[in-house]
Amino acid sequence: MDEVHGYIENKDDYLRRLKRIEGQARGLQRMVENEDYCIDILTQVSAMTKALQSVALGLLNEHLSHCVVQAAAAGGPEADRKVKEAGDAIARLVRS
Numbered sequence: 001m002d003e004v005h006g007y008i009e010n011k012d013d014y015l016r017r018l019k020r021i022e023g024q025a026r027g028l029q030r031m032v033e034n035e036d037y038c039i040d041i042l043t044q045v046s047a048m049t050k051a052l053q054s055v056a057l058g059l060l061n062e063h064l065s066h067c068v069v070q071a072a073a074a075g076g077p078e079a080d081r082k083v084k085e086a087g088d089a090i091a092r093l094v095r096s
Contacts, residue, residue, distance in 0.1 A: 021051050
């Protein structure tokens with residue numbers, strides 16, 4: 001059986017949110033094409049950044065509560081690998 005990822009139960013919600021973010025990106029492109037005021041564009045960039053961060057934090061939470069918990073319960077090297085993956089992902093999110 002293939003591995004089931006923790007976010008699968010909320011997949012439709014994530015897809016909706018990502019499609020909204022995609023629309024925001026197209027809106028930003030239009031704003032630049034239309035030579036909108038830079039502060040207005042920056043405001044929309046900030047909103048899009050927050051939306052992406054929200055998706056990232058949700059996926060991280062799903063990973064911790066599903067993948068890491070399952071691996072920890074099973075023990076062994078897989079548990080160590082999942083914890084390291086989570087730590088690396090957190091570090092990337094903090095740097096971004």
